[in-house]
Amino acid sequence: MERLDSNLSSPEVADFRRKVTAFLSENLPSDIRAQVDQEKMDLSKEDQRRWHKTVRAHGLACPSWPKEYGGAGLSDAELYILEREFALAGAPRPMIYGVTMLGPALIAHGTADQKRRFLPGILEGDTFWCQGFSETNAGSDLASLKCTARRDGDCYVINGHKMWTSEGHIADWMFGIFRTDSSGRKQQGITFLLLDMRSPGVSVQPIATFDGTGTEINQVFFDDVRVPIEQRIGDEGAGWEIAKSVLTSERFGNAEVSRSIASLARLEAYCKTTTVDGKRLIEDPFVARRLIELEIALRAVEQTELRFLFHAGEELGAEAALLKLRGTEVQNAILSAAADFRGPAASLAMDESDLPPSAPKDYVDASHALKAHMNYRKTMIYGGSSEVQRNILAKGVLGL
Numbered sequence: 001m002e003r004l005d006s007n008l009s010s011p012e013v014a015d016f017r018r019k020v021t022a023f024l025s026e027n028l029p030s031d032i033r034a035q036v037d038q039e040k041m042d043l044s045k046e047d048q049r050r051w052h053k054t055v056r057a058h059g060l061a062c063p064s065w066p067k068e069y070g071g072a073g074l075s076d077a078e079l080y081i082l083e084r085e086f087a088l089a090g091a092p093r094p095m096i097y098g099v100t101m102l103g104p105a106l107i108a109h110g111t112a113d114q115k116r117r118f119l120p121g122i123l124e125g126d127t128f129w130c131q132g133f134s135e136t137n138a139g140s141d142l143a144s145l146k147c148t149a150r151r152d153g154d155c156y157v158i159n160g161h162k163m164w165t166s167e168g169h170i171a172d173w174m175f176g177i178f179r180t181d182s183s184g185r186k187q188q189g190i191t192f193l194l195l196d197m198r199s200p201g202v203s204v205q206p207i208a209t210f211d212g213t214g215t216e217i218n219q220v221f222f223d224d225v226r227v228p229i230e231q232r233i234g235d236e237g238a239g240w241e242i243a244k245s246v247l248t249s250e251r252f253g254n255a256e257v258s259r260s261i262a263s264l265a266r267l268e269a270y271c272k273t274t275t276v277d278g279k280r281l282i283e284d285p286f287v288a289r290r291l292i293e294l295e296i297a298l299r300a301v302e303q304t305e306l307r308f309l310f311h312a313g314e315e316l317g318a319e320a321a322l323l324k325l326r327g328t329e330v331q332n333a334i335l336s337a338a339a340d341f342r343g344p345a346a347s348l349a350m351d352e353s354d355l356p357p358s359a360p361k362d363y364v365d366a367s368h369a370l371k372a373h374m375n376y377r378k379t380m381i382y383g384g385s386s387e388v389q390r391n392i393l394a395k396g397v398l399g400l
């Protein structure tokens with residue numbers, strides 16, 4: 001513990017923390033904070049852009065990118081502090097597809113021309129990206145993807161579809177992996193391409209989700225879509241390694257520890273201030289016990305994250321699966337408790353728009369809690385499902 005604390009409490013890091021909290025208290029718009037407080041994960045394009053531009057104006061956008069590309073060039077400890085303070089203050093996550101996923105891959109694998117062309121749009125929050133990896137029969141087993149990119153002169157011609165594309169309906173560009181050769185091992189013959197979502201032949205079909213939160217994921221169809229060869233990242237057939245680096249680039253984010261700490265704090269505040277039958281909710285032994293169990297589980301994940309962060313060296317390896325697995329399980333347990341504690345109101349008010357304008361605030365809160373509980377189940381699926389994480393742990397950590 002001593003070394004963990006010293007990493008986070010050096011005078012430089014403490015000074016950085018003060019700067020971040022001052023920035024947040026002066027600049028986080030209350031309407032954006034209110035949405036995050038309601039556990040809303042996916043903000044509108046306009047709100048995401050507004051917040052990104054504010055963060056950018058203060059030099060904190062693209063925090064992990066090196067300064068030469070306009071990023072903040074933060075150390076691991078500073079990145080950790082930034083993520084934690086943003087979550088605790090109720091600030092949205094970064095625009096992950098551009099900032100966290102594509103940006104670092106472009107910096108590592110792109111040509112100088114590609115970096116000049118694509119990084120500024122991400123940095124300034126002007127270009128929205130989506131991720132075209134999964135297909136109907138290629139999710140956990142991603143290398144089985146079939147959407148083809150056939151070489152034709154100076155272009156690739158794409159045919160097929162991508163599935164579960166988050167933000168595909170608002171994205172300007174997609175980064176994706178496509179099959180350019182099916183003769184060898186399935187991980188070979190995959191090529192990483194960038195494509196303009198306004199290209200002729202691209203059509204986006206939203207998929208309704210059962211949480212009723214509106215459009216979030218989509219199916220994207222390609223019908224003879226032409227992509228210039230200069231929009232290929234890396235060599236033809238070398239896309240699998242780049243895709244893997246994109247999937248592991250969110251080093252601290254996918255365990256959701258910071259967001260869970262903020263969610264549990266909100267839930268505890270709710271239980272302390274809400275009275276049922278003349279008694280504060282927190283005085284109910286069942287509620288108190290459940291909160292304590294959640295707190296213990298969350299603190300264990302937090303300590304594990306810190307241990308990996310400052311003791312495991314550069315590569316997390318298979319242990320990263322432990323964080324993703326437990327982090328998202330605990331996150332879902334917190335949001336499940338939040339819906340349960342709202343009582344019957346949560347099941348009556350699935351959709352806020354179904355409520356009469358005179359509905360008590362409790363019912364509106366309950367509707368948000370239930371939606372969050374339903375919506376966040378996705379964190380146990382994307383980025384590698386819980387079952388797949390268990391397989392990785394069994395093989396890579398337990399040696400089974």
Ligand SMILES: Cc1cc2nc3c(=O)[nH]c(=O)nc-3n(C[C@H](O)[C@H](O)[C@H](O)COP(=O)(O)OP(=O)(O)OC[C@H]3O[C@@H](n4cnc5c(N)ncnc54)[C@H](O)[C@@H]3O)c2cc1C
Nearest residue numbers: 131132133134139140141164165166378381382383385387
């Ligand atoms: C809300 C949401 C947003 C998403 N956004 C994107 C996006 O923007 N871009 C993108 O490319 N993809 C996206 N995805 C797709 C996501 O990456 C896949 O859903 C995920 O990889 C699982 O793949 P699948 O849905 O095909 O399920 P499958 O792989 O078919 O799995 C079905 C079930 O079988 C289990 N399973 C699979 N293989 C094994 C195994 N070997 N051992 C044990 N159990 C197994 C899984 O855990 C799961 O329970 C998103 C998904 C969701 C839910």
